[in-house]
Amino acid sequence: MREFTVPAVAPTPQVGGLADAVFDYATEDPDRVALCRKDSAGEWQDVTAAEFRDQVLAMAKGLLAEGIRFGDRVAVMSRTRYEWTLLDFALWAVGAHVVPVYPTSSAEQVCWMLHDAEVAAAIVEHEDHAMTVGSVIDRLPRLKRLWQLDAQAEKELMAAGTHLDDDIVHRHRLAVTPDSTATIIYTSGTTGRPKGCVLTHANFLADSDALMSRYQEVFSSKPGEPPSLLLFLPLAHVFGRMVQLVCIRAKVKLAHQPVMAAEALLPDLESFKPTFMLAVPHLFEKIFQASRRKAELEGKIGPFEKAVDVAVRYAEAVEHKAFRTGPGPSPALRVKHQVFDTLVYSKLREALGGRCHAAMSGGSAMERRLGLFFDGIGMRIYEGYGLTETSAGACVNPPGRTKFGTVGQPLPGTTVHIADDGEIWLRGGQVFQGYLNNPKGTDEALHDGWLATGDLGSLDEDGYLTITGRKKEILVTSNGKSVSPGVLEERVRAHPLVAQCIVVGNDRPYVSALVTLDPDAVTHWLAMREKPEMRAQELVRDPDLETEVRRAVVAANTQVSQAESIRTFRILAAQFTEEHGFVTPSLKLKRKAIETAYAVEIEALYQH
Template sequence: MREITVPASATVPHVGGLADAVFEHAAETPELPVLARRTADGGWRDVTAAEFRDEVLALAKGLLAAGIRFGDRIAIICRTRYEWTLFDFAVWTVGAQSVPLYPTSSAEQVRWALHDAKVSACLVEHEDHAMTVGSVIDRLPELRHLWQLDAGALADLVAAGARVDDVAVDRHRLALTPDATATVIYTSGTTGRPKGCVITHANLMAECDNIVARYAQVFRNRPGEPAATLLFLPLAHVFGRMVQVAAIRGRVKLGHQPELSAAALLPVLRSFRPTFVLAVPYIFEKVFAAARRRAEAEGKAGPFDKAVEVAVRYAEAQEAKAFGTGPGPGPALRVQHQMFEKLVYGKVRETLGGRVRHAMSGGSGMERRLGLFFAGAGITVYEGYGLTESTAAATANPPERTRFGTVGKPISGTSVRIAEDGEIWVRGGQVFSGYLGDPRATAAVLRDGWLATGDLGSLDGDGYLTITGRKKEVLVTSGGKTVSPVVLEERVRAHPLVSQCIVVGNDRPYVAALVTLDPEAVTHWLLMCGKNRMRSDELVRDPDLEAEIRRAVVAANTQVSHAESIRTFRILAAQFTEEHGLLTPSLKLRRKAIEHAYAFEVDALYHG
């Protein structure tokens, strides 16, 4: 199959903007809890639709009092917090545009985005962010306001807007049309300078409304159990932004969690108890790895591994039944599955709060076996695919027929085409209007209504998309063999001891890899092996550890031909981090930066 189109499930309104939903919900269901805020004791306090409307209105009046006008751009540098969502909708209420930036952005990255977008005001979370902006403010002549969230900026704005008439806000809000720009999101930039993706109100409506309508059983959960989700993805990333807007428009109670690390996130999931989550594969990998380590520490690794096998076979049987190629789980498998329900599967679900039955995953690929395990454990993870230019998801697995290991079919209202060279093209209402101030770059990716994604993939006979790599990341060995590194890297990363893997081999005689280690997993492995703690330089030379990583490499090599396989590898003592410029804020590898930083190690793979 070369092309597939899925009809729309929702229609984009002809008038209005994203903020209208806040006011409509308050009028229709004023007492409905639409958000939840953390309390000082670590609990949660519901925020009703009427309360949120009043907060948005008061802040919008403050923005008008500060001189913010229709079409102005306002930057936000902050972690994922309630105040970001409040500020976003206040900005949209007055017809302004938000420019989200990662809180880890460097001074030069901040300067470039604020200059390129001609930002007139900036909201930062704390003093460190304020100092970052302050260090480049002399080169930002259009920046008129710098507000600091933790210094009471929102309260000050609300106080300043107390005398502004509600009618002034309504006039701005009602003047909005769906084709107006809602936000300019800068690409994380694995190569080159980040470009500002212009996302309209209509783009976000098309994306979010179609997902909420098509995945109603996910967003609505069980009868009598109000839907709720915890947002922990960065709001500077298009995926996090989509979750925020979809929750508000879909009347799903939304909570916020600023820290993405497993240690900080898991306790909050247990206290908030979401009914579904939207996450990146990293979260599901961490949940699984933590459960496996806990079982091993309790001397129950054997039963846990058996439970994993049963869950995978159970989910495979369900998958086969959904596609008409099998009868579903047999009696013996159902008995085994039920036996492990309380022993293992229920405990895994408790890790995510106990109520989660559905999840959506994007941002990078998830290993098929991991998806099958979670489905067998009672949490179906719908893997999807998209990019900033498509306002997040372009494809996702449908609830009734999930094909694990693929990124699903086009979401409602979307077409996907595979070009002659294998590139994925996407068309739909969520496709962005172009790069800010860069018509040449826009013309390079928008072709007769189609978005050329730069990713490579294939459609199977049922219209399910599989990602095989990126055009710019394809390696060509000196022998002329073309290799897509993604399949190999994801398979190596499936080993619990591996944190990251980068495959190299461009203009080299064969393919090789650099591997980093997961510190928590290594600590546990040393304990279970009865080994003393080692310095990192000693650890990477440990023969038992090397044997473990070699097993991961051998497993990865089974996915490709001999000519494409990893011939040798090196274990690194340090992590690839965003702070060192080796990962993007969305945790993607900066390949050129890594190969430059580890040029000696890469060279040693071929001459060592």
């Protein structure tokens, strides 16, 4: 199949903007708990829809009092926290354009984005961010104001606007139209300078309408249970921003957690008890591997592996039944599944708060077996696909008919087209307006309303999309063989010891790989084999470790032809980190940066 469309379920809005959702919510259900925020003691405090509306109104008045005007661009540089959501809706209420900045951005990146967007004011999280902006302030002549959240910016702004009437905010809000710019989000930039994607209120409304129409029923696990979500993905990323909006519009209770590390995240999941999660495949991989290591330490690896196998087979049988290609789980499989549900699966669900029965995953590909495993333990992961240029979602697996290993069907109102060269083209109300100050880039991306994504993929007979790679990442060996590195890298990374893998081989006689290790997995591996702790340089030369990684490479090679297979590899002592400029904030590899930094190691792979 070359093209597939899912009809829209809601008409294109003719009036209004994103901030209207806050005021509509407070009018319809003022006493309902809309959000939760932590107090100084670390306890969750409920915020009703009416209270949140009042806070948005007070913040909007403060922004106006401090000189922010309709159409001004205001940067927000912070981790995911309650104040970000508050600022988003307050800025949208006065017609400002929000420019999110990753909190890990360097001074040069901050300078480029704030200069390119002609930002008038910036709101940062803490002193380090303020110093980052301050170090380039002389190159930002339009930047007039800077506020710091950890220095009482919320109270300061709210106090500044107390003398203004509420009507002044409402006049600004009513002047916002669907075609007004809502935000300018800079792509994370695996190559070249980040580009500013101009997204309107209509773009966000179209995508949120599509998500709400398809997933409202899965936010809550049982009738009468209020749906809730703990947001820990970066709000600087379009995925987090879109889900934040969906929560307000769909009345899903929203809380925030700024740290994705397990030691911070798991206690909040346990105390907040969300019914729904939003994450990237890497987090689900970490949860699975941590559970496996725990079982091995307790001498229960055999039963754990059996439990995994039963979960996968059970989910696969359910999948076959949904598509009428099988009868569903057999009676014997149901009995085994019930036993393991008591012994294993329920404990995994408890670690995620006990009520979380579903999740949405995006940003990179998820291995089919991992998705089946989580489905088998009672937590369905809806894998999806989208870009900053599509306001987040373009395709997601629909409830009741999930095809694991695919990114699902187009969202309502979206068309997917596969071009002659395999590139994915998208069309829909969520497709962006173009790149700020970059007509050439805009012309390359947009073609009569179609977005040329740069991704490669295929559609099956049911309209489900499978991502096969990136056009710019295709390797061509000196023998003329084209290789898509993503399939190989994903399979190598499935090994518990592997953190990252990058496949190389452009203009080379064969394909090779650089591999980094997961520190927690390595520590566990050494302990289970009673090996002494080693320095990183010694560890990467350990023959037993090399044998383990070789198994991962051999497993990956079974997915491709011999000409595309990895012939040799090297284990690196260091990690590919964002701090070193090797991955984007959404954990995508920056291939050129890695290949430049490890040029000597790559050259050595071809000296045999």
